[in-house]
Amino acid sequence: xxxxxxxxxYLFRKEGQNVTLSCEQNLNHDAMYWYRQDPGQGLRLIYxxxxxxxxxxxxxxxxxxxxxxxxxxxxLTVTSAQKNPTAFYLCATTATGRGAAHTDTQYFGPGTRLxxx
Amino acid sequence: xxxxxxxxxxxxxxxxxSLELRCNYSYGATPxxxxxxxxxxxxxxLLLKYFSGDTLVQGIKGFEAEFKRSQxxxxxxxxxxHWSDAAEYFCAVGAPNFNKFYFGSGTKLNVKP
Numbered sequence: 105x106x107x108x109x110x111x112x113x114y115l116f117r118k119e120g121q122n123v124t125l126s127c128e129q130n131l132n133h134d135a136m137y138w139y140r141q142d143p144g145q146g147l148r149l150i151y152x153x154x155x156x157x158x159x160x161x162x163x164x165x166x167x168x169x170x171x172x173x174x175x176x177x178x179x180l181t182v183t184s185a186q187k188n189p190t191a192f193y194l195c196a197t198t199a200t201g202r203g204a205a206h207t208d209t210q211y212f213g214p215g216t217r218l219x220x221x
Numbered sequence: 222x223x224x225x226x227x228x229x230x231x232x233x234x235x236x237x238x239s240l241e242l243r244c245n246y247s248y249g250a251t252p253x254x255x256x257x258x259x260x261x262x263x264x265x266x267l268l269l270k271y272f273s274g275d276t277l278v279q280g281i282k283g284f285e286a287e288f289k290r291s292q293x294x295x296x297x298x299x300x301x302x303h304w305s306d307a308a309e310y311f312c313a314v315g316a317p318n319f320n321k322f323y324f325g326s327g328t329k330l331n332v333k334p
Contacts, residue, residue, distance in 0.1 A: 200320065209267060212266075
């Protein structure tokens with residue numbers, strides 16, 4: 105069954121803790137993205153990666169970190185430096201990456217809801 | 222700078238009525254355009270996309286959208302709304318050759334029985 109999986113679906117964090125959100129895909133897509141969604145604000149880009157071992161900051165990268173050691177995995181760590189991490193986090197992929205002739209279509213995982221206690 | 226505007230935060234329509242959701246974008250060239258739908262607590266599902274060619278595009282679930290270059294718009298339409306269409310709808314712009322995407326803030330659709 106092909107697709108994008110995110111785990112866990114719900115995550116609770118205490119103040120001062122780092123937490124890692126998982127994103128895995130078996131679509132063989134090159135590019136992967138992390139977005140944060142808050143009510144009334146749409147989607148804001150945190151980080152994206154167009155090839156393995158390379159990633160770029162998005163619009164709201166402060167307090168977050170990522171890695172891209174494998175093509176199929178792009179985990180997001182929410183660090184204690186992120187002051188307001190409660191949000192819905194979405195992972196997405198596109199088939200094409202850097203150097204592609206055109207932008208492809210973006211596909212989304214089911215999301216992880218992070219709540220700070 | 223690239224931006225996407227969805228001027229309607231909430232829209233309520235009666236079941237069986239027609240629907241039009243507005244989307245305007247700001248971009249230096251012709252972008253790639255998308256509409257997504259999101260049910261509560263779920264990811265985004267692609268409804269339709271425009272890359273080039275015919276400016277009227279058909280999507281899933283009976284939706285269509287029309288690209289109007291002169292108005293920088295890509296409005297989503299459906300001739301007869303069903304109760305299951307109640308959700309939040311997002312318009313997005315893709316930047317060609319940069320593989321980045323910009324999203325509007327969304328329009329929540331309520332459907333009255």
